[in-house]
Amino acid sequence: MLLRMKFTQQRRVRLAQGLWLMSWMAVLCGAFIFTLGIYLKIELLRRAEVMDNTEIHVVPNILMMVGLASIGTNWVAGRVCQDSLDATRFPRWKVLLLAWFAVAALLCCLLVAVVVLSYALQGHLEESLKVGLRNGIRFYKDTDVPGRCFQKETIDRLQMEFRCCGNSNFKDWFEVQWVSNRYLDYTSKDVKDRIRSNVDGRYLLDGVPFSCCNPASPRPCLQYHLTDNSAHYNYEYQSEDLNLYPRGCRQALIDYYMGLMNSTGPVHLSYLWSFEINLRYLQTAVEGAMALEDPEGDSDGYLLEKGVKETFEEVKANVLNMLKFGQIDPTAASEDADTDNAKETPAS
Template identity: 50%
Template sequence: MPLMPVKFTLQKRVKLAQGLWMCYWVSVMVGILIFSLGIFFKVELRKRSEMMDNNESHLVPNLLILTGLLTCAVNAFGGKVCHDSLDPMKFAKWKPMLKQYFVGCLVFNGILLAVALLCFLMQFSVYLTLAEGLKNGIRFYKDTDTPGRCFMKRTLDMTQIEFRCCGNNNFRDWFEVQWISNRYLDMSNDEIKDRVLSNVEGKFLMDSVPFSCCNPGSPRPCIQHHLTNNSAHYDYDLRTEELNIWTRGCREALFSYFSSMMSSIGGLVIFTILLESADVAGLKYLTTSLESMADPENPECESEGWLLEKSVKETVCETLAKIKALVKPNQVQEGRSLPPEPRPQGPYKDSSQQPVVEQG
């Protein structure tokens, strides 16, 4: 017995075909949106690739670009089938492909589900990548003359300005590294020399941050040097001057930006799965209602459409049986002897009848 049968008249079939055609092209637009978001996500990752420890995070945007293109192709084909469904001559050429198309849609929905899960699960990987990448970026901030690190200072400064953050975890991360190059230090100055010699690793450390950490909303000019020394500035208290510099770490700011983007894209992919499933179910009703018409030459006659030709249990059992039949290897039956090997053909049936050639 068919699963969820529905009676259709000509008017219902026409309305279903028109509605499906619109839904399929909405799905095409969603596919274009997924493709565009994948490119945008990839560009954003590349812009900050110097502050990211590896390239594993590019897996998600690459999959989004691919699934966006596949969504456009799959739904454009479904829209064309719906457009030609009410013309018997045009529908006849699509009919042999529909079974493979439905199977492909099920596989494609599984791919979309995997991509949606990756959008949520890969967020932890992005967090670890940012943590290690920003740590190295702060360490290489001063190396503006080193090949491969020339633009690290500019990238990190622009990031801190754009995302209103400072350091990796907070602004105190700048106190632990030498972020001023030796070429800009006056080693003849006794104060600088003593500070370098007092450090075990010979680094020039100070309680200062780059200018990009300054908060333009502060009511007083930015204080970026001697942040922990209240007596170094007039009417200054580190505990109350929270608006002077950004207190939020860049790891938290960047992760919030990327995680919100990935969560939004994951939600869009889940919506695409639901929309795709509705489109496939509607197309199944449309095609089965057209195939079950008693008189195909009379479009006014009623017909019946369904989701599955048999019940779910019977369909699953039949599918599993077909799969087992395909993967089952050919085996020789036990107890069955192999056919005898063919004997050499010649003018004599028995080797004893062959003439003996005398030697000598």
């Protein structure tokens, strides 16, 4: 037996009570994971305007599925723990526990898949945000264009909420015209000069929108002429804190989403593994006491009835037998055909 332990009646009772409490805590954790999946899904849909694809949605979908399955399996585990000390009620769970362990193992695999996918899709998420934020900044000024009327509000709220500026940094705003033409005075010499100096005829500024300003800065925010040292008193472009958010919104959103996706997966995974191990001890200890026909006597609890290698070989043989079930044995089929031919051949 693998990792065999001796259990008295009092120790079995304490283990059952502790696992019952853990099962209901796990139900709450499952509800939290399900809620987290819904929240992440909503957040991704909210930021759809600054994202270019939806591949990352597979992560919240798995989280919601794992959360619901965790609620169901841990509720069942709580009932098992409650009935484990009743000799008349526990035997009905014996077959169901095998399915429970299989579902719990599947949940562990799905939680591992969530963690792996979140890292595997990080590149897709970054590229999606890169393209989406680039388009969002480019369409920032199009408040009169149908379909883009709320783009300015979306970008402004995003920069203020995540304390970020631009795609990679604040200099991204220097490369686009973010002031609408309806607010430009074309009779002004400065406006004409700026438009003529650009090949595409755009009004470019070395400035940023107000939403890039950091309200915690002690100095009034510098929005315009950010590369001109003479435009501001006691100001040096290379060394001065520009009173803007230094981090780009792409990195801010990546950190936010990765934090959400990886916040509970490893914790819930370790909790589920410890719960499975202790429930296995409780199951084998109770079954051992029932086999000895002494519910109040001592019994042995273990994880595996045989060694790891022997258990693996047994499971492998069972799986192969299940795969062979229903298949036609070619040797048996040829023997049956020979028998039928012999019966049909007339005697000489």
